[in-house]
Amino acid sequence: LLLPQERLRPVLVLLALLPGTGSFYVPGVAPINFHRNDPVEIKAVKLTSSRTQLPYEYYSLPFCQPTKITYKAENLGEVLRGDRIVNTPFQVSMNVEKKCEVLCNLPNVPVTLTVEQSKLVAERIREDYYVHLIADNLPVATRLEFYSNREEEEKKKEKDVQFEHGYRLGFMDGNKFYLHNHLSFILYYHREEVEENQEPTYRVVRFEVIPQSIKLEDLKADEKSMCTLPEATGSAPQEIDPSKENQLLFTYSVHWEESDIKWASRWDTYLTMSDVQIHWFSIINSVVVVFFLSGILSMIIIRTLRKDIANYNKEDDIEDTMEESGWKLVHGDVFRPPQYPMILSSLLGSGIQLFCMVLIVIFVAMLGMLSPSSRGALMTTACFLFMFMGVFGGFFAGRLYRTLKGHRWKKGAFCTATLYPGVVFGICFVLNCFIWGKHSSGAVPFPTMVALLCMWFGISLPLVYLGYYFGFRKQPYDNPVRTNQIPRQIPEQRWYMNKFVGILMAGILPFGAMFIELFFIFSAIWENQFYYLFGFLFLVFIILVVSCSQISIVMVYFQLCAEDYRWWWRTFLVSGGSAFYVLIYAIFYFVNKLDIVEFIPSLLYFGYTALMVLSFWLLTGTIGFYAAYMFVRKIYAAVKID
Secondary structure (H helix, E strand, O other): OOEEOOOOOOOOOOOOOOOOOOOOOOOOOOOOOEOOOOEOOEEEEEEEOOOOOOOEOHHHOOOOOOOOOOEOOOOHHHHHHOOOOEEOOOOOEOOOOEEEEEOOOOOOOOEEEOHHHHHHHHHHHHOOOEEEEEEOOEEOEEEEEEOOOOOHHHHHHOOEEEEEEOEEOEEEEOOEEEEOOEEEEEEEEEEOOOOOOOOOOEEEEEEEEEEEOOOHHHOEEOOOOEEEOOOOOOOOOOEEOOOOOEEEOOEEEEEEEEOOOOHHHOOHHHHOOOOHHHHHHHHHHHHHHHHHHHHHHHHHHHHHHHHHHHHHOOOOOHHHHHHOOOHHHHOOOOOOOOOOHHHHHHHHHHHHHHHHHHHHHHHHHHOOOOOOOOOOHHHHHHHHHHHHOHHHHHHHHHHHHHHOOOOOHHHHHHHHHHHHHHHHHHHHHHHHHHHHHOOOOOOOOHHHHHHHHHHHHHHHHHHHHHHHHHHHHOOOOOOOOOOOOOOOOOOOOOHHHOHHHHHHHHHHHHHHHHHHHHHHHHHHHHOOOEEOOHHHHHHHHHHHHHHHHHHHHHHHHHHHHOOOOOOHHHHHHHHOHHHHHHHHHHHHHHHHOOOOOOHHHHHHHHHHHHHHHHHHHHHHHHHHHHHHHHHHHHHHHHOOOO
16 A cells, blocks of 8 residues: 655656566565564665665675675566665564674674775765665664644653654764664564464564664673673763774664554554645645636536537528637638647657556555555556556557558657657666766666666567557547648737746646645655555546646637637647646755755756656646547537538
């Protein structure tokens, strides 16, 4: 029902058939049962920071390593998100307490960090990095307790608890860097019901950590790798001086607690991070606004149209009608094919592809199939669906191209299969080069990239051709009126009929409907939050489709009334107007919410934002275009043309 999105890279286009593509299961189907003393493996996922947006793998820093490092086979979504899941030397056994144990192989011999390593650690602490571990596929969280602004009496009773993902690598005090070198793991188990004489089984239901920084001298270690923690008050933190070698011990302790939380609802703690009430508020708000506006718009348009059609169809005063102005006058030109019909139909084909993909992904996620326990499942599914929806994209593009009197269907199909995916792949490739330069795990490895290209040309391209072929052979859309030989003169247009003014006016309603949801999606992508409210997202998507269609119909009606029959491209551009507002919002979010200062993180942010805005424009433009096209065919079919 949710997914951890660190970097929802919009590589919707690219795909890779990697070994072990994640199997989907509904949360709560495949739990692991442990007996007492069974090992509970703790793995590391990566290091992340919302300040740099560059994930790194766990062993890029000088942490203690196990004797043999093994990486888990990953699915496409995990690779694209920068997860590199690897084993760690923590020895944790089910329901077995550990007071304090030294982590690295030699007992009581401190780890020495070279000057280079110390510099790197200090740099990562300064950049505010978090470490992400998992135990039994549950991500580690740090508990934050604070008093809410309630009444004074209640204050003493309850604290508000929130969780943040992972734990901080360290902290800064003035100009000094301190590393969290002691981890206190707190694991919660749920005791399963078993028969009387059987050994009890346990399931891990929560994984918390309290990171501490403790100076080498205060951690007293003995020969058996045991250590004693100092009293809380008297201990000094472990400083990392980037100008010299540093000596320290990595230690950890394990504490188990029984919990009433069932295995099926063990993810709930991670989801209390955002406020559901805001969502209900915003959605009810959007629904009311959209239905109110759509009611008004529909009434006005229907009444005006009825009046128009009744006027135009009065047989007796044909002379009067001829002198009138209005949309009937352009009947001989309204279906005149636009310039660049191939590019228009290609973009609309990609829009249809995106529309089908988004609809299915949100619907499946809403049913809880893309659970957080199958990491990267959402990305993988989105990529594969985009590939396979090429059939529909090709079909619609081919049929429209035929309607617009196009002849070169092979070139059209190639254009549909490569135009939008090519732009996405190009931008991602350039950004990837920068991430490679930073040695981040967020860089898509070269083999994966080759695999994506193979899938693009081996699956997507043939499917688009197939769809295009059938769409092109099918009967073109029948236009209710004939097109004149000679194009009609277009009268001079008023200032408010300008394209840009249209974009600004048309974008407000759809953007207003999904504005709050956008905030949560952005914080999921850029601030390492979980995004799981797919039910809300599905509602918002439907509202978006309705509002885009309506605005588009209203705009095309005004345009035809002004006797401007060049509506094909204009409708497509204007309906995608909300993408312009998304861009403005992304800039606002960057300035106000994120404290990104360096060049490469900023480049990544705006690169991925550009991809999101482009995809969103294609999606909304396509919805608006098809709504307007149906509307235009309906109204011209309703008037009698001599």
